[in-house]
Amino acid sequence: PEDMLFSYKGILYPTAFSSPETLEALKSLEIRSDDVILAGYPKTGTNWLEEMVRELESADAKYTEEEMKERINAEKELQMFPRLEFGDPGIYERMKKLPSRRIISTHLCPHLLPFSILQGKAKVLVLLRNPKDTAVSYYHFYNNMPVLPSFASWDEYFAAFMNGKLTWGSYFDQLVEWNQYIDHEKIMMISYEELKENPILGMKKIAAFFEFSLDEEDFHRIAKKTSFQAMKEKSKETHGKFGDILFRKGIVGSWRDLFSKAQNEEMDRKFEDSIGRTKLAAKIKYNVYCK
Numbered sequence: 001p002e003d004m005l006f007s008y009k010g011i012l013y014p015t016a017f018s019s020p021e022t023l024e025a026l027k028s029l030e031i032r033s034d035d036v037i038l039a040g041y042p043k044t045g046t047n048w049l050e051e052m053v054r055e056l057e058s059a060d061a062k063y064t065e066e067e068m069k070e071r072i073n074a075e076k077e078l079q080m081f082p083r084l085e086f087g088d089p090g091i092y093e094r095m096k097k098l099p100s101r102r103i104i105s106t107h108l109c110p111h112l113l114p115f116s117i118l119q120g121k122a123k124v125l126v127l128l129r130n131p132k133d134t135a136v137s138y139y140h141f142y143n144n145m146p147v148l149p150s151f152a153s154w155d156e157y158f159a160a161f162m163n164g165k166l167t168w169g170s171y172f173d174q175l176v177e178w179n180q181y182i183d184h185e186k187i188m189m190i191s192y193e194e195l196k197e198n199p200i201l202g203m204k205k206i207a208a209f210f211e212f213s214l215d216e217e218d219f220h221r222i223a224k225k226t227s228f229q230a231m232k233e234k235s236k237e238t239h240g241k242f243g244d245i246l247f248r249k250g251i252v253g254s255w256r257d258l259f260s261k262a263q264n265e266e267m268d269r270k271f272e273d274s275i276g277r278t279k280l281a282a283k284i285k286y287n288v289y290c291k
């Protein structure tokens, strides 16, 4: 199990999905000003957001059948959805061949992103989720994914989450870093919880940020298509054998089943000490979703 993970600049990554050479080569990726960048810690709902944004983007672009085919074929050649730090070091060469607009997602923290992204070359949508549900979701993921080591117990896992000893590092560290960009004009933050509460309103905010124009009808169609039920039903097709692992419960508040009183207090303290009363804390609505 030890070689299931590797460490790069002090942060763990899964050997099955990435390598130090890939993370090194990432610097060579040329960002385009119309790239759509989606960033979020694992288990914050990144597959969901990715699907929503793909639908929003193509509804705005109104690609012809021919263009749609070209896009699908280019992705086939890439052998995956464009993800910044996934794959072999050659992916950046192959990503050059993708037609615009490219939708590129990442779990990386800001300081590991290609420099031009944060300099404002492209717009970045950052996905947030309350840390308690994120921790629970990641726990099930770790224990169900054959390419990741398993934890003997929730308690053992909880300590690893709190100490950032999981793939892509500490969620708290990532939040602290993203908070520095909260007022950046080319960065917008949205939360899993607000998307759950009102997907249409959430999608309208996303569309406005990326300057996509859609009809009311489009939003309703996409909300239906990207509901948890709809995505879960199609998951064998879209995500193969990982389908059942990626689409688990899709609700807010499942942390209550697993957190002990002491763990609950420990996380409250950690959140208070690291994110405290920042704008990002307000965006997460910790006091609503974690109390």
Ligand code: A3P
Binding pocket: 041, 042, 043, 044, 045, 046, 047, 048, 133, 136, 137, 138, 140, 226, 227, 228, 229, 231, 246, 247, 248, 249, 250, 251, 254
């Ligand atoms: P749970 O484990 O709490 O169910 P990621 O895509 O970043 O790996 O995040 C996975 C989490 O998003 C899982 O949370 C999954 O169920 C949830 N999810 C996936 N698709 C969703 C959807 N369409 N609506 C709501 N939640 C979704």
